[in-house]
Amino acid sequence: MSTQQDSRPAPQAPDESPPQTPPQPRPHSATRSLLRLWPYVRPIRWFLTASTVSALLASLSALVIPLVLKDIVDGPVAHRDTAGLWQQGVLLLVLGLLEAGLFGLRRWFVARPLAGVERRMRADLYAKLQRLPVSFHDRWASGQLLSRATSDMYTIRLFLAFPLVFLIVNSMVFLTGIGIMFTLDWQLALITVLPAAPLIVLCSYFERRYSAAARLSQDQNGDLATVLEESVLGIRILKSFGRHRTMAARYRAQAELLRETELKKARLLANLWAVIVGLPELALGASLAVGVVQVAHGSTTAGTLVGFLSTALSLRWPVESLGWLLAYSNEAATATDRFYEVMDARPADAEDGPVREGTAVAVAAGSTTASAAPARDGIRLTDVRFRYPDAPAGSPDLLRGLDLHVRSGETMALVGLTGSGKTTLTALLPRLYEIDGGRITLDGTDIREIPRARLRELVSMAFEDPTLFSASVSENVLMGAPEASEEALERALDVAQAQFVRALPEGTATQVGEQGLSLSGGQRQRLALARAVVGAPEFLVLDDPLSALDVHTEALVEQALRQVLAETTALVVAHRPSTVLLADRVALLAEGRIAAVGTHHELLESNPEYRELMSGERTGGGAGTASGEGTEDGSLVR
Amino acid sequence: MSVTETDLTETEQGELLEESRLQEPALPEEDRAPAAGPGDGEDIPVPPGAPRALLRSLLAPHKARVVLAMLMITVQQAALQVGPLLVSYAIDRGIPALRSHDWGPLIAVTAGYLGCAAVATLLQRSFIRLSGVINQAILLEMRKRIFRHAQALSLDFHERYTSGRIISRATSDVDTVRELLNEGLQELLSVILSVVYIAVLLVVMDWRLGLASLASVVPIYLFTRGYRRRSQAIYRRSRTAVAQVIVRFTETMNGIRPVQAFRREAANEEAFAVSNGEYTDANAQGLLSMAQFVASSRATANIWITGVVVWGAVLVTQGSLQLGVLAAFVLYLRRLFDPVDQVAMFLNSYQSASAALEKIAGLLAHEPSVPEPGEPVTLPAKTQDAIPGRAVDFDGVAFAYRTGKQVLPRFDLRIPAGQSVAVVGATGAGKSTLAKLLARFYDPTEGRVALDGVDLRELSTPDLRRGVVMVTQESFLFSGTVAENIAIGRPDATREEVEEAARAIGAYEFIAALPEGFDTDVRKRGGRISAGQRQLVAFARALLADPAVLILDEATSSLDVPGEQAVQRAMTTVLAGRTAVIIAHRLSTVEIADRVLVMDQGLVVEDGTPADLISGTGRFARLHAAWRDSLV
Structure with a gap:
């Protein structure tokens, strides 16, 4: 039942684990991990207690049943006493019904509360993950997070429902049963109890090895799934190059590894069962022989022997179960650790300084009333430094002391070579990443002093990779401004030339995304653009918003977009001259700084690097990476 | 962890198994195949009898083993169920005999009990091992078949049947079947046998x-x-x-x-x-x-x-009635009722497994619409000094979707060896379909597509893939290093050749700048590769494959101007003389082509050299004029 999938590309090695969550000393006490569940268990503690008590009573009444059987055999049957038989029969019936009812009750008590625990934990995890910074998500594969939200939750719930309760109940039943057996016949009891010790030891030995094998098989299952996933996602490439046989060979090799592990599991299981079945049977055989001798000698009764054997059989389960109850508890402890690995991570706003409410309000006010002069400063980046937290040590910062000023109402195009940090820069404005140095101000207010929600309301974005969510077209677009009117929606769709949505089966109410209609790259990009502009935002950040559009559509979008851009302060990442022409001025990003700022024509004239970027013409002797030298002269422009 | 029940069960164990069985098959899918939506049920029609046939074909090679395993479990259960009978015998015969100092019956009973215990134990162990071998062989075979089949299925299938669903076939559905094989079947056999044995014993002891x-x-x-x-x-x-x-x-x-x-x-x-x-x-x-x-x-x-x-x-x-018989009855009765919960659970597990098997069978029964040729034909050999490109012919080709929707009406098109053709047109004009027909991702509904006169449908897959390579807009990277990703183009390429390909496309610098250069794992830390860079890697891959015909399907959309120019340079140097079909919405790319096709609603409406078309008055001329203006 091991449910972890640690084989996904994810921060597993200690050096890759998130800095906020120092690698936990692994072999730490499972009990301590499980104790961390207390905040979630606390509200249902009485239900759990009731469930445990029911289970205990049920198990005990199951233990008493053999005693009644013994009395029936020794009493009414031996003495031909029919009246006594009815009494005992009623007792047997009551006990049987009690056992059944209590087992039902045990589950009934915890069914809803435990499902509730699972729900609360999952909701908390989801809420936490949404508030963790993007850099956290960069480090964690979504599959890893998903397995925490599903299989780990399930493991924990199952632990609370069974192992936790039955570790208590079975120990008590075992002790009670032994007590009963010793009262019935201490010699027989001794013979029966003797193999219990090796049984527990052997069981837990095999369980441990089995758990390890099970974990390994989970990992290999994950690897297998990865190969499969890639072969399906990359099917065009594999087909295009005729590489499916290579991939099939890889898959077969992985699948055979998995089979080896599974066979090892089967062998361990076989041994485990041999022990579980064999040892008690041997003990029972011995006690049967001794018991018969005793009955023959009159030192015990036939009824006692029947009751004794019956009791002994009842105790097999508590003994056998111990090993795997413990194994399961360990698994639940791991699941809890994995849960808290996420819950302990520091949310994006943990390091926020005090938010200056006053200024925040000023910025907010600035959007409606043209207020004081400093509130009309536009976007200003001063000496901004940034590196990705997972960048290898020793590599230079991605942005090193970047200065840029986008005047209020202006549209600035941001150009630069592939990988120069343009997209990164756009992510800094809404604080998807935190800058490592310098400051960014919007209309004079440091973005770190604006509450995140407000900041993101002010700054609207269209991402390079347009993501649509499983929702209707209009919901997807209106994410940009939930309170926007129907007309605003229509206007935004027109700007983005997304009129195609009206031809969809249900117009703007058509479901798109994973579970709905799948749209082409160009269509998604246009919806993402509509989403960015729908709220008529104060500040607009567009990351190469036209890359997937055909020439015709691109021209139409540009035309419409000009009107939107005229009314906002915008930063537009551009790869093409046509996109650059949307902007009033252009900033050239190179070597982590803004190398030059000017109009398209100015830069074409004055900056060889820009010319190369826009027209592809290589000038000067600059072969290969011409950008190295470009920085110095570029910085003069600034 | 699976705990199977053999003897006197306690309720909880059954309960736990029960609960875990109810929920567990759901888990792998939760982990791995998030894309599998609720529409899962209505995917492909399953031919009647397909699941049964699949099961038979999987079991066939293991017939002897299966029979042996059944035999083992039958004997094992018999040995196990003898216990209470021996207790009854011990009480009714052993005790009186012992009272008359006859140890015989007791020794016989004890020996019988211990012997049965030993036999049951050993058989149990062998059975689990043997059934493990059978189950794993079946699962391995099933996985391999699904994988091979998924790879063989044509692209139009992959486009309809989302990736998540194929993944869940090979993961969660196989897991569900595994659950049934591992635990369910053994348990069912034990339960059925024990119920039958006990029923017979009870009736025989006292009807x-x-x-x-x-x-x-x-x-x-x-x-x-x-x-x-x-x-x-x-x-x-x-x-x-x-x-x-x-x-x-x-x-x-x-x-x-x-x-x-x-x-x-x-x-x-x-x-x-x-x-x-x-x-x-x-x-x-x-x-x-x-x-x-x-x-x-x-x-x-x-x-x-x-x-x-x-x-x-x-x-x-x-x-x-004898006292011993009553005692045996008491013991047997508890055994008889114990597996009740398990049977209920087995039914659940059986149900989900048969649903899973049905889905798998459906996938496997789906015929690839682009089948491999029965008797492949090889391409005519190239003479030493001929250009590396090959001629492409579309003879009376038409293409319609399975739904009957016409995409490309009947047309003829000849592309001479070594010519580069740019295809332009609005979204939905049929450009990509044209490219996919040439790459044989689809087969035409009518007519034939030929490479140097050989119908693509008659070419062996290796020959076809050496001849025609397509680079698409989406540039998926496989887990592994950058070098490995490029080497997909030609697995036997040396490191020098890989680096040379990267250099030729202008990707060398950024790859070398990654933390571990060409050995950087694209899925690991520092492997942050932008969309444009991924496209360059995809190009390097195509360059390394060195095909006779290269198809670029919007493969430059995320590149910046220098990147695009590097690609164009490579086309005229490293890839000179190859036949090329370039679909692009960047007119800059079009300019380097020898010939331009303008498509509209599946028809080629303009066909000529770029210069001719630009100087004309057609759509291309208008588009080009607008584009020129934008450049200023």
């Missing part, structure tokens, strides 16, 4: 009590059936609900940037709470219905035991 005991089958069957119906409905509900939870969850995590940028957190939480609540509710319902079933079936069993014991006791007092 009156025996028949009375067996009558309990009726109410228990009814309870089980009722429970199964309820749990099935709940199970379905819970699957739908968990699919919702997963979709919402993965969507949020994969789209965390837009989520945060557009302040969706609170709204998402509300939506998530609904799905989460629905899932929780289904779970709670499942637990409750199980509670009800456990209580009612156990109550029935206990009532029956009481009845039989009391009646048996009466019979003993009347002298028509």
Whole structure:
């Protein structure tokens, strides 16, 4: 039942684990991990207690049943006493019904509360993950997070429902049963109890090895799934190059590894069962022989022997179960650790300084009333430094002391070579990443002093990779401004030339995304653009918003977009001259700084690097990476 | 961890198994195949009998082993069920004999008991091992078949049948079958055998009590059936609900940037709470219905035991039943009723496994619409000094979707060897379809596509793929290093050749600048590769493959101007003389082509050299003029 999938590309090695969550000393006490569940268990503690008590009573009444059987055999049957038989029969019936009812009750008590625990934990995890910074998500594969939200939750719930309760109940039943057996016949009891010790030891030995094998098989299952996933996602490439046989060979090799592990599991299981079945049977055989001798000698009764054997059989389960109850508890402890690995991570706003409410309000006010002069400063980046937290040590910062000023109402195009940090820069404005140095101000207010929600309301974005969510077209677009009117929606769709949505089966109410209609790259990009502009935002950040559009559509979008851009302060990442022409001025990003700022024509004239970027013409002797030298002269422009 | 039941069970163990079985098959899918939506059921029609045929073909090579395993479990159960009989014998014969100092019966009983215990134990162990071997062989074969088949299926299938669904076929569905094979079948066999043995023993020992005991089958069957119906409905509900939870969850995590940028957190939480609540509710319902079933079936069993014991006791007092037989009855009865929960659970597990098997069989029964040729033809050999490109012919080709929707009406097109052709037109004009026909991702509905006069349908796959390579807009990277990703183009390429290909496309610098250069794992830390860079890697791959015909399907969309120019340079140097079909919405790319095709609604409306078309008055001339203006 091991449910972890640690084989996904994810921060597993200690050096890759998130800095906020120092690698936990692994072999730490499972009990301590499980104790961390207390905040979630606390509200249902009485239900759990009731469930445990029911289970205990049920198990005990199951233990008493053999005693009644013994009395029936020794009493009414031996003495031909029919009246006594009815009494005992009623007792047997009551006990049987009690056992059944209590087992039902045990589950009934915890069914809803435990499902509730699972729900609360999952909701908390989801809420936490949404508030963790993007850099956290960069480090964690979504599959890893998903397995925490599903299989780990399930493991924990199952632990609370069974192992936790039955570790208590079975120990008590075992002790009670032994007590009963010793009262019935201490010699027989001794013979029966003797193999219990090796049984527990052997069981837990095999369980441990089995758990390890099970974990390994989970990992290999994950690897297998990865190969499969890639072969399906990359099917065009594999087909295009005729590489499916290579991939099939890889898959077969992985699948055979998995089979080896599974066979090892089967062998361990076989041994485990041999022990579980064999040892008690041997003990029972011995006690049967001794018991018969005793009955023959009159030192015990036939009824006692029947009751004794019956009791002994009842105790097999508590003994056998111990090993795997413990194994399961360990698994639940791991699941809890994995849960808290996420819950302990520091949310994006943990390091926020005090938010200056006053200024925040000023910025907010600035959007409606043209207020004081400093509130009309536009976007200003001063000496901004940034590196990705997972960048290898020793590599230079991605942005090193970047200065840029986008005047209020202006549209600035941001150009630069592939990988120069343009997209990164756009992510800094809404604080998807935190800058490592310098400051960014919007209309004079440091973005770190604006509450995140407000900041993101002010700054609207269209991402390079347009993501649509499983929702209707209009919901997807209106994410940009939930309170926007129907007309605003229509206007935004027109700007983005997304009129195609009206031809969809249900117009703007058509479901798109994973579970709905799948749209082409160009269509998604246009919806993402509509989403960015729908709220008529104060500040607009567009990351190469036209890359997937055909020439015709691109021209139409540009035309419409000009009107939107005229009314906002915008930063537009551009790869093409046509996109650059949307902007009033252009900033050239190179070597982590803004190398030059000017109009398209100015830069074409004055900056060889820009010319190369826009027209592809290589000038000067600059072969290969011409950008190295470009920085110095570029910085003069600034 | 799987715990199988063999002997006297306690309720809880059954319960736990029960619960875990109900939920567990759901888990792998939750982990791995978030894309599998609720529309899962209506995918492809399953030919009748396909699951059965699949099962037969999987089992066929293991017939002898299966028979042996069945034999083992039959003997094992027999040995196991003898126990109480021996107890009865010991009490009725052993004790009186011993009282007359005859040790014979006791020794026989003890030896028999221990012998049976040993046989049961050893057989159990061998059975688990043997069935492990059989099961794993079957699963391996099934996985291999699914994988091979998924790879063989044509692209139009992959476009309809989402990746998530194929993944869940080979993961969660196979896992469900594994669950059944590993635990379910063994358990079912044990349970059936033990019930049969016990039934026979009971009737033989005393037919009156025996028949009375067996009558309990009726109410228990009814309870089980009722429970199964309820749990099935709940199970379905819970699957739908968990699919919702997963979709919402993965969507949020994969789209965390837009989520945060557009302040969706609170709204998402509300939506998530609904799905989460629905899932929780289904779970709670499942637990409750199980509670009800456990209580009612156990109550029935206990009532029956009481009845039989009391009646048996009466019979003993009347002298028509021996005490030992009553004792054996008591012991057997508890065994008889113990597997009830397990049978219910087995039915659940069987149900989901047969549903899974059906889906797998459906996938496997789907014929690839682009089959490999029966007798492949090879391409004519190239003479030493001929240009490396090959001629392409579309002879009377037409293409329509399976739905009948016409995409390309009948047309003829000849591309001479070495010519580069740019195809332009609005979205939906049929450019990509043209490219996919040439790459044989699809086969034409009419006519033929030929390479140097050989129909693509007659070419062997290796020959076809050496001849024609397509680079698409989406540039997926496989896990592994950058060098490995490039080497997909030609697996036997040396490191020098890989680096040379990267250099030729202008990708060398950025790759070398990665933390571990060409050995950087693209899925690991520092492997942050932008969309444009991924496209360059895809190009280097194509360059390394060195095809006779190169198809670029919007393969430059994310490149910046220098990147695009590097590609163009490579086309005229490294790839000079290759036949090329370039689909691009960048007119800059078009300019380097020898010939331009303008497509509109599946028709080639303009065809000529770029210069001719630009100087004309057609669509291309207008488009080009607008583009020129934008450059200023």
